[in-house]
Amino acid sequence: MQKFNIGVVGCGSMAQTWIEYARQRKDCEIKALVDLDLDQARKTKKEQELSGADTFSDINTMLKQHDLNLVFDITPPEAHYETVTKSLSAGCHVLGEKPMASSMDEAREMVARAEKTGLTYAVMQNRRYNKNIRSLRHMIKEGIIGKPGLISSDFFIGAHFEGFRTEMDSPLILDMAVHTFDQARFIMNSDPVSVYCQESNPPGSWYKGKAAASAIFEFDDGSIYTYSGSWCAEGAQTSWEADWRVNGSRGSLLWDGEKEPRAEIVISEDEDKFINDFQTVTPEYKWQGQNGHQGCLDEMFSGLKEGYRPETDCRDNIKTMAMVFGALESSQQGKKINIEVNC
Ligand SMILES: NC(=O)c1ccc[n+]([C@@H]2O[C@H](COP(=O)([O-])OP(=O)(O)OC[C@H]3O[C@@H](n4cnc5c(N)ncnc54)[C@H](O)[C@@H]3O)[C@@H](O)[C@H]2O)c1
Incomplete structure (x- = not known):
């Protein structure tokens, strides 16, 4: 051993x-x-x-x-x-x-x-190691909602941290949205090519830096991902996994970050109908791994022992970093930025 x-x-x-x-x-x-x-x-x-x-x-x-x-x-x-x-x-x-x-x-x-x-x-990208996000990803891969075109996530939590986060210039994007952006790459099985982002520090914020942001990413499959988030949002909190909607050519998937995702898909296309009829579909695929840190560490150790690159190897994770730094650059320059990994 x-x-x-x-x-x-x-x-x-x-x-x-x-x-x-x-x-x-x-x-x-x-x-x-x-x-x-x-x-x-x-x-x-x-x-x-x-x-x-x-x-x-x-x-x-x-x-x-x-x-x-x-x-x-x-x-x-x-x-x-x-x-x-x-x-x-x-x-x-x-x-x-x-x-x-x-x-x-x-x-x-x-x-x-x-x-x-x-x-x-x-x-560590513990928020990928979750049975519900894996069901969501599987449903998209299986084509249950057709071809995805729009994806959105909302992240609103009022987190009263002490320590390094309260001093950072961009605590939300660098320390938290790094999870949500990585989840978006994981869910869509696709990588971003550009971003426009605007950061702010909303009224009442207890952070020195910018604790809220809105960003629009274009992915290499042509889909558009919009992110909205705040780390100083009091009331009506989302989950830490964020609240997701994926809109595809034949239906939509919803996931609140806590319960099972569910899809609403078109039953039959009838040209006379203004709005189609839909049916609700729940996931069949059930991932069996451990949740969160334990699941990610299980996979990292398997990679070390069996000699393969884990999912969150630095060569993959740098693409998530490119989303983070692309968003920060866009926010600083006030313009859309092309996302390049270059390594
Ligand atoms: N994946 C997650 O869900 C998650 C959650 C919380 C924190 N984190 C990450 O974990 C890391 C640590 O966060 P934390 O909440 O434990 O912070 P923390 O402030 O509680 O602990 C950090 C510790 O590192 C020490 N330290 C600082 N610089 C050091 C250095 N150069 N060498 C050795 N020790 C040093 C500090 O003295 C402190 O004890 C951060 O990168 C944070 O983003 C991840």
Whole structure:
């Protein structure tokens, strides 16, 4: 059995989920914990009962002192580039939190480093690992609504965070819409070619940066995806998975992000009818994997063990980053932007 000797970098709130997952696997041992705040690393060691793990306040010392083959990067977004490139260069695979990077240039260099070292770098996109989104995607692939042309998602949540998100210039797009944009790529099985986006910081916002945005993406199959979102929306909240509508040539699919998706499709086309009759269709396909982080980590580890690239490998995830940075560039320049991955 292949054994993973793991160093965890960043021991804040999300790290606890990753550590709990690794502790349940027989093939994982957490050898070291790093946090800029050494007390946080020590607290995690104690609370997670990792008596055999060493604690550090910088990644360089950990990589020098330990013979690791896997690093978990659970640092804030601006530290991902350094954490990932140093770990890959030290011979470790990396599984890390979203968003992959703070810029497209960084993301391209991270992909190049993974290519050069032949190691895996895969990114957490937990919102793909959900039985309902997989049913939705399957229904579209099966052609139940015909050819999809318009897709929309609404994301409205009033999240009262403390910490790095309240200081970011674009917390919604960079830290949250990265999930929703990735879900759109996943649902449509297609990649974006252009975007027009406008960000704002609505009245009453408790964020320093822009916590709301509207964006229109064109995909390479010709379909149009519109995104509306706010992270300072009080009342009438959507789910964290967003509220979706996919409109196709023979019907529409609706998913509120929580319950099963359902389609309404045309029963028969009658030229005399102003509005057609429809029937409701529910999904037959039921995905059996684990939900959220656990599902994504299951797949990442299967990829490492069986030698295949997981769904959220950096070479795929950079396309989601291109949506994020394309939207930010459009918002800054006030014009439509072509989306290019270029790597
Ligand atoms: N996938 C999801 O649903 C989801 C949810 C929440 C957070 N996240 C992501 O997880 C990451 C961490 O978020 P969090 O909520 O745990 O943040 P957090 O602030 O609770 O924890 C981050 C920790 O990293 C430490 N840190 C900062 N820079 C570091 C560095 N260079 N080296 C080592 N440690 C460093 C901080 O001291 C802090 O303890 C972010 O990228 C965030 O976007 C993902």
